[in-house]
Amino acid sequence: MSYLVEIWLAASLVALAAGAVGYVVVLRRAAFAAHALPMAAFPGAAASSLFGFSLPAGLAGFALGGAALLTLVQRSARRDSATGLLLAGFLALGALCLSLSGHYAGSVYGLLFGQVFALGPEDLPVLGLSGLCLPILLWLGLRPLVLSAMAPDLMRVQGGQPRLAELAFLALLALAAGFAVPVTGALLVFSLMLGPGATASRFCKRLETGLLFAMVIALGLVWVALGLTYMTNWPVGFFTGTGSALIYLLARLKTV
C-alpha cells in the first residue's frame, strides 16, 4: 500500500468515528466533555513516547481514565468548573511527560494540532477497529444515549439506567477522541466532532439518518482537508477546524 493511501485510510477511519460520536455529543449537549477528553489522551501520547509503550494503548488508556474521572466529576454540583480544572490538569501532565521525554517542541505541536503524516501502517488496525466499531456501537445505543440525556427520569421509570448510558457514552467518546488525536491533534478533534454533528442534527428529521449524515460530512471534511494539505503543506488541523466551523455556519443559515 502506498504511503498516501495509508494516510488517507487512517484519516477516513478517524473521521467516521469522530463524526458519529460528535453527533451524539451534540444531541447530549456534551461539548465540554468532548473538549476535555482529547486533552486526557494528550498526556497518554506523551507518556507512551516517554515510557515506551504503544501509542494506541497510551491514547486509549489515558482517554478512558479521563472518562472515568469525568464521570466522578459530573456528579458534583459545579461540573463546569470541575471539568475545566480536569482539562487544565491533563494539559499540564502532558506538558510534563513531553518535556521529560526530551523532544518537546515538535511533539507538542503534533499532538495538539495534528501530525497525520507521522502515522504508520502499524496504526491502521487500531484505527480501523475504532472507525468501524464505534459507529456501530453508537448506532445500537443511539436511543438510550439520547433519552438518558434528554429525560433521565423517564428512562429510569421505564427501567433503564441513565448513569450506565452516560458511562458508555463517555467511554465511546474517549476512544474516538483518543484515536483522533494523532490525526487532528488534541485541540482540533473537537472541531471534527462538533461541526458535522451540529449540522446533521439541524438537517435531519430522524435520529438514525442524522448519525449517517454526520459521518458523511466528517468524511468529506477530512478528505477535502487532506487534499488541501497535500497542495499547500499547511497543517491538516487548520483545514478541518475552519472547514468544520464553516459547515456549521452554513447550516445555521437554514432555519430549523
Added chain:
Amino acid sequence: MNAALEVSGLSVTQGGREVLRQIGFELPRGVFCGLIGANGAGKTTLLRAILGLLPSQGAIRVGGRIGYVPQKLQLEPDMPVRARDFVALGLDGHRFGLALPSRSRTQDVDAALHAAEAEGFANQRVGQLSGGQQQRVLIAYALVRSPDLLLLDEPLANLDIKAASEIVALLKRLCATRKVSVLLSAHDINLLPAMDRILYLADGKALCGTVQDVVRTEVLSRLYGYHIDVIRVHGRILVVAGGNGREHDHDPVHVSAIP
C-alpha cells in the same frame, strides 16, 4: 387491589429536611385528582417518590403501570426527533439495541398519539411544537405503555388558559374512557372545578377530598397550622392565607383563586 394508588405513612427527606411527613391518601380508579400546593410544597417530591425515583419511608402501592410527565423537560428545537419517534422512545428507548420497525410498535405509538390528540403534528420535530402541542406529545409518551395511573407534574405551568383547559378536558376524557387515574400537580388552583378530587399539600402534610371538602376555612387552617380564609365571591373561591394568627398581618402568604 381496588385503588389505583394507596399511600400510607409516607415520609421523604430532601437535603436534610423532611419535605413530606407521614402522608396518607388513596386514589380510586378512573379519578382525576389535582395535587395542589405552593411552590416548594413537595409536589414534585411526592410524584417522584411514587415513581420510586426517591428514597422514602412508608408504604406506596400502585395498582398497575404508571405513566409520567415530568416537570422540566427541555425539548430542544434542533433535536432530530419527530413527535412520533419521541413517543416510540417511551416503548423501548431505554434499551440498547436496534429498534426494529414492527406493526405492534407502530400501532402502540399511533394509539397513544390518537388518545392524546397529537396525530396532527406527529411528523414534526418535537422541539418545534408549541407548548400545548408538546404537552400532548408528552402525554402520548406517558400513555404509550397503557398505564393505569398517570402522574403529571405541572403540565399546565407554561400554557395559556385556553391550552390549559384543553389539556384538562383531554385528561378528563382519558379518565372516563380508559379508566386511567390521573394525578396532576399545579401550584395554582385555577382549574380545580374540573377535578374529581383534590390532594392539598402544605407544610409536609396532605389532605385529600373533593373541592368542597378540602377548600374550606377550617380545613385549610388546620392543615397549614394558622388561619386561612376561604372566601366565595361571584361564584369564585379565594384562598387567603395570613400570618400566624396575627390579626393585622397584611402580607398574605398565599392567595389562590378558583373561578
